[in-house]
Amino acid sequence: MAARTGREFLNGLSKPRELWVGDDKVSDIVSHPAFAGAANTMAQIFDLQHQARDVCLMPDPETGEPINASHMIPRSRADLERRHACLRTIAEFTVGLMGRTPDYMNVTFAGFAGRADEWAVNGNERGASNLVAYQKFLARNDISLTHTIIHPTIDKAKGDVPEPGNEVALHKVADTAHGIVVRGARILATLAPFADEIAVYPAVPLMAGTDAYALSFCVPMNTPGLKFICRDSCATPPNKFDHPLSSRFDEQDAFVIFDDVEVPRDRVFIDANLVAYNTVMATGWYPNIMQQTMIRAQTKLEFAYGLATRMAEAINDASPATRQMLGEIWTYAEFARAVIHSAELEAFEYGNGVWFPNGPPLAALRAALPTWFPRVAEIITLIGSHNLLAAPTQAQLADPKLRPLIDRYLRGAGDLKAEERAQIFRLAWDFVGSALASRNELYERFYLASGARNYQLAHVLAPKDRARRLVDGILGAQPKVVDEHEVLERRKINLPGEIRR
CATH class of the missing domain: 2.40.110.10 (Butyryl-CoA Dehydrogenase, subunit A, domain 2)
Structure with missing residues (x-):
């Protein structure tokens, strides 16, 4: 087929x-x-x-x-x-x-x-x-x-x-x-x-x-x-x-x-x-599937940044507090993009001729997302404020008696028409306030394990040679020489059972 x-x-x-x-x-x-x-x-x-x-x-x-x-x-x-x-x-x-x-x-x-x-x-x-x-x-x-x-x-x-x-x-x-x-x-x-x-x-x-x-x-x-x-x-x-x-x-x-x-x-x-x-799930599964799911997460973060920016523009909110929050969402999205790029750039053969991305960067990103996504929803709620609850429906906009009043009292900043403003804030409400929004926040908190378990995983997967060498340098200890083969083996994921999900 x-x-x-x-x-x-x-x-x-x-x-x-x-x-x-x-x-x-x-x-x-x-x-x-x-x-x-x-x-x-x-x-x-x-x-x-x-x-x-x-x-x-x-x-x-x-x-x-x-x-x-x-x-x-x-x-x-x-x-x-x-x-x-x-x-x-x-x-x-x-x-x-x-x-x-x-x-x-x-x-x-x-x-x-x-x-x-x-x-x-x-x-x-x-x-x-x-x-x-x-x-x-x-x-x-x-x-x-x-x-x-x-x-x-x-x-x-x-x-x-x-x-x-x-x-x-x-x-x-x-x-x-x-x-x-x-x-x-x-x-x-x-x-x-x-x-x-x-x-x-x-x-x-x-x-x-x-x-x-x-x-x-x-x-x-x-x-x-x-x-x-x-x-x-x-x-x-x-x-x-x-x-x-x-x-x-x-x-x-x-x-x-x-x-x-x-x-x-x-x-x-x-x-x-x-x-x-x-x-069977202890090595290549994690970095392989993380490519797909982190690309999705990056896309969602970039959408959230675009949505929040459009909301702020709709009401001409250029306050320092709003600019700071917009920058926070963009930072999450850019971190996600950079992590995926790094993991793919550092990809290597995991065995049997199969290549997967480098796992630790993706593990770090996955651990952060259960905190980032609820924060993104909070930011959009703060920027939207009462405007999220003052967005007329399509039927209300179509009512010949209501429409002139909506156009007068619910228009956006500058030349933004009331219908465009309503469309932006209805989209924002569906993203952070609807039943689907609540389900999606729960999903982001717990899919592929909770944030707590993923932070544990991040620690297990974290390359520790350079960090230890820096500490040993201050302590005066003799640094250990690690050959390239050993470094490659350490890059391969071996998920501990208690935090694999």
């Missing part, structure tokens, strides 16, 4: 699935008011790859058919630059508000397949082979893939991983002639209503004796026994003037129940193999 169009994507959503939102068991994803806006946005993203084909499409290495560049297994620094251009194009379309567009999982599985040697440990050669085959299927059929990797929290005092005998966490219950049967639950499948398939793969390492929970696989969303319970919808009616973001970008999140789901043998990547489960 190769790269799909938006229409082909929407047709794929017609397959029935057990999915609930609010009071509804949804039978038609495309037309349901909770999903219609984001479904249309997703279709536009699939069309975008054809409109920007020089940037977003590349030939499949084996078939020559056009596939999205996010499926690329990078084997050079130039490949990472090529992929960057595609990821940035997709991120700009949603101004960074959709964190789980299909390119996220495309990049993830390209990284997994590129390091299939890591997945083949401890006798897991068949699982690794299945994974490589699935990644080709994912790319060549342009599948929209979601994932669910976290065990549900029932009793926080018992930790983040299941103990033996835990019936809630996803686990294997049987072998069949065709595969395995799994039961339990996982969270949180972002993009679930708009996915063709769902992936399960490792997160926090498991403890000894929990082999039944050591699973990785992919299955279609309509697989018997799969059930999805969506959070309350943040979607609003399809009016881009009144709701420019929440009418388009609610990517949804779902709790996933596996009610005795049979997984075909060729879709199983880890089958109760604890050693493989606990090691």
